[in-house]
Each structure stands twice: as C-alpha cells, then as structure tokens.
Amino acid sequence: MEECADKLAGNIRLAMEVENYMSARVKTPTLRIYIAQHCLTCEEALRLSEEVRKRFAAINLELIDLDKEGSENFDDVFSVPTYVLDGRTFSLGNPAPEQLFSLLSAALG
Numbered sequence: 001m002e003e004c005a006d007k008l009a010g011n012i013r014l015a016m017e018v019e020n021y022m023s024a025r026v027k028t029p030t031l032r033i034y035i036a037q038h039c040l041t042c043e044e045a046l047r048l049s050e051e052v053r054k055r056f057a058a059i060n061l062e063l064i065d066l067d068k069e070g071s072e073n074f075d076d077v078f079s080v081p082t083y084v085l086d087g088r089t090f091s092l093g094n095p096a097p098e099q100l101f102s103l104l105s106a107a108l109g
Contacts, residue, residue, distance in 0.1 A: 037065070045094055
C-alpha cells in the first residue's frame, strides 16, 4: 500500500514538474547531471546520460564531475547524482528512466 502511495506521489510530482516546465518553456532545454568520483550510483547516471544523448539530441546535456578541477556547481548541488533541468532540480539520485525520458519529452514539446 505504501509503495503504491509512493508511486502515486512520484507521478503527481512529475505531472506538476511537467506543468511547471511547460508554462516556462525554454528554446533549448538544458539538462545538467552532477556526478563525483566517490559516488557509487554515478555509474548509472553516466549510463542514463548516454541514453539521453542517443534519444534526445536536441537537449543540451551537461555532465558535471564536481571532483574535476575547474568544474562549476551552477545549481548549488549538495549531493550526487543530481539532475537539474533548466535550473530546476528534479531528482536527487537517479530517477527512473521512464520518469527522466517523460520529463525530457515534455521539455521538448
């Protein structure tokens, strides 16, 4: 029962994000994925970033390794992986692929 409630809450959050995004459209959506070397789940973030590159060529994808010298934390990220679409954090940790792809599809209109 709790699992269903969590899924419903996630779907509602996603719908709200899509609605908010659609009302503040940007020509070329920018997805920033923040990672770091010490991060155990960042391998999945790298895999998802490659999938985004393949499926959504129109998305400006920025993969930012916070451990690399000279990298900038544009969005005041405090944990990795973190996903930020057009300045709005939408996932701390890796989102479900369907959720990510749905949000990006909506961003492209």
